Amino acid sequence: MATGPEPSLRLTLEEFAAFLADVRRLGFTLLGPTLVQGDFVHREIAGVADLPRGVGMVQEAGTFRLVPRGDEALFGYPVGQPSWKPVFFPPERLLWTGRRTGRGWEIRLPPEDREPVALLGVRPCDLAALEVLDRIFLHGPYVDPYYQAQRNTALVVAVNCTVPGGTCFCASLGTGPRAAAGFDVALTEMLTGDGHWFLAEAGSDRGRRLLSELPGRPARPEEEAAASQALAQAAGHMGRSLKTAGLKEDLYARYEHRHWAEVAARCLTCGNCAMVCPTCFCHLVEDSLNLTGDRAERRRIQDVCFTVAHSYIHGGSVRSTPRARYRQWLTHKLATWQDQFGCLDCVGCGRCITWCPVGIDLTAEVTALRVPETPGPAGPEERHDQAGASAG
Ligand code: SF4
Ligand code: SF4
Incomplete structure (x- = not known):
């Protein structure tokens, strides 16, 4: 990746369409947001015509709805439900197959994914999420060759967010609404008095080469300023925020706070939060054998820490209550992860x-947990945990 500020390009809608055509001509499978049964889904697209047009999205705790924007915007909505995680960390992956031979077992590894994919519309928070996953799968002691192969071939076209959602809080974490790194090309979509255009910035040599072949002209200072202003406005209109100073220390100090039980009383332990999270990567590994005992396989299957089974260890679950499981999820994300x-x-x-589904709000729960407790009797879940059922 290149460093330092990059000169940006102004692309008309037609030039943006030409850019997508170039990406496909280079052999990339172009994945982008599409609308399927009222929600966004990342699928292969042929070009601009496949992108939802004039669609906005209202989000609040436990609810979202699509709304018409009354314009031609192609990315005029906040981040939707699907992240890009499944491209690199699919919900299920075959790890090996085994065949019994006369002298033991012959083990075969499946081929790595090397399909060149181009991801169109990666929002800045999702770029940051991929960086988090890179720490796990690329930069730790064990590299995941499947993740690595797909990551190396992927072209990333980011789209900055000029329309934040009611539940977004990337500005307070420094992960948005403008992409800082981790992209080949970053776009800011603009609808202004002089038309529908994109500010395009290169973030890598590959991105720079792609942009250099386009007919778009260099952006004027006032056009760059207009895009920066739109992004600054988005940062100022985020629906939520999270104060990160002292967060780890505060959560460690509130390990027995009564609010954990209050959240647990609402939490369905459905695991939706972990499944939609672009950084959660809990999984289980399943071995299976055919009936004749001569074929076996091992699969990695996405899992969530909200199930009792996920923390089952030699005869019992170490996080048997919703309180323990929600506490584990939240403190791992915001506190112990920092140590790791x-x-x-x-x-x-x-x-x-x-x-x-019940609108539990990470930012609101942290705010409540930061309020010092007044002494009182423990609730039923707390007593259960205090009896030694939870190590979460
Ligand atoms: S907080 Fe609880 S109810 Fe809400 S999505 Fe997560 S597991 Fe489900
Ligand atoms: S914990 Fe929630 S807000 Fe944070 S990255 Fe995951 S899904 Fe997004």
Whole structure:
């Protein structure tokens, strides 16, 4: 990746369409946001005509709805439910197959994914989420070759957010609404008096080469200023925020806070929050054998820490209550993760808030946990945990 400020390009809608055509001509499978049954889904697209047009999205805790914008914007909505995680960390992956031979077992590894994919519309928070996943799958002691192969071939076209959602809080975490790194090309969509255009910035040599082949002209200072202003306005209109100073220390100090039980009384332990989260990567590994005993396989399957089974260890679950499981999820993301990886495991996308069926709100729960407790009798879940059922 290149460093330093890049000269930006002004692309008309037609030039943006030419850019997408170039990406496909280079052999990339172009994945972009599409609308399927009232929600956004990342699928292969042929070009601009496949992108939703004039669609906005209202998000609040436990709810979202699509709304017409009354214009031609192609990216005029905040981050939707699907993240890009499944491209690199699919919900299920075959790890190996085994065949019994006369002398034992022959083990075969499946081929790595090397399909060149171009991701169109990666929001800044999702760029930050991919960086978090890179720490796990690329920069730790064990590299995941499947993740690595797909990551190396992917072209990333980011789209900055000029329309934040009601549950977004990336501005307070420094992960948006403008992409800082981790992209090949970053776009800011603008609808102004002089038309529908994009400010395009290169973030890598590959991105620079792509942009250099386009007919768009260099952006004028006033056009760059207009895009910067739109992004600054978006940062100022985020629906939520999270104060990160002292967050880890505060959560460690509130490990027995009564509010954990209050959240647990609402939490369905459905795991939606972890499933939509772009950084959660809990999984289980399943081995299976055919009936004749001569074929076996091992699969990695996405899991969530909200199930009792996820923390089952030699005869019991160490996090048997919803209180323990929610506490584990939240403190791992915002506190213990900092000790493990030196960063938060949250990028402020707000998905866990919007897609929680009962509207449990990470930012609001942290605010409540930061309020010092007044002494009182323990609730039933607290007594249960205090009896030694939870190590979460
Ligand atoms: S916090 Fe919400 S989404 Fe997460 S497990 Fe509980 S009910 Fe489900
Ligand atoms: S914890 Fe919630 S807000 Fe943070 S990255 Fe995950 S889904 Fe987004």
